[in-house]
Amino acid sequence: MLFAMVVGTLPWTSAAQAHGTVINPASRAYQCWKTWGNQHTNPAMQQQDPMCWRAFQANPDTMWNWMSQLRDGLAGQFQARTPDGQLCSNALSRNDAVNQPGAWKATTVGRNFTVQMYDQASHGADYFRVYVTKQGFNPATQRLGWGNLDLITTTGRYAPAQNISFNVSVSGRTGSHVLFVIWKASHMDQTYMWCSDINIT
Structure with missing residues (x-):
């Protein structure tokens, strides 16, 4: 029910512009948009959510276009073509704010x-690759690199649908971590990458 209510609040865009993101645990840009989109000029953000404040200052389009963090034509060369420190932005310079280490709000x-x-846009998925940071990685002080990650799940295909969910296990870890998800869409060679901050209890 909560999932349906959240999705019901998402903005409408044309199919040419519409894509997607991980909404739970929320990706960094989506979390900032969901929390502050309606009050993005509120000065309280600077104290209450400093990383979102910095991201809005750097480029508000990162949040407004939370569903469009994609690159075309990677041909599966995710690691070779995505430098360390640029994973959370999918190596898109316009979204570099989400690569910055700091006190990002985390989902427990x-x-x-x-x-x-x-x-x-109901593109469907060839697969998702899901990674989580190694124990000891500190998202408050470190940019994310490939060497900080363990691959925990590679899913199968998903038919076109707006709502997709799958289960993951992060056993052996506690505390602050980053969940890193790669979505290989089915409609073309189009790849999305996102970071979601989590607190594992």
């Missing part, structure tokens, strides 16, 4: 939880 999860992805 258990060691087994469900990832919920919203695919506004």
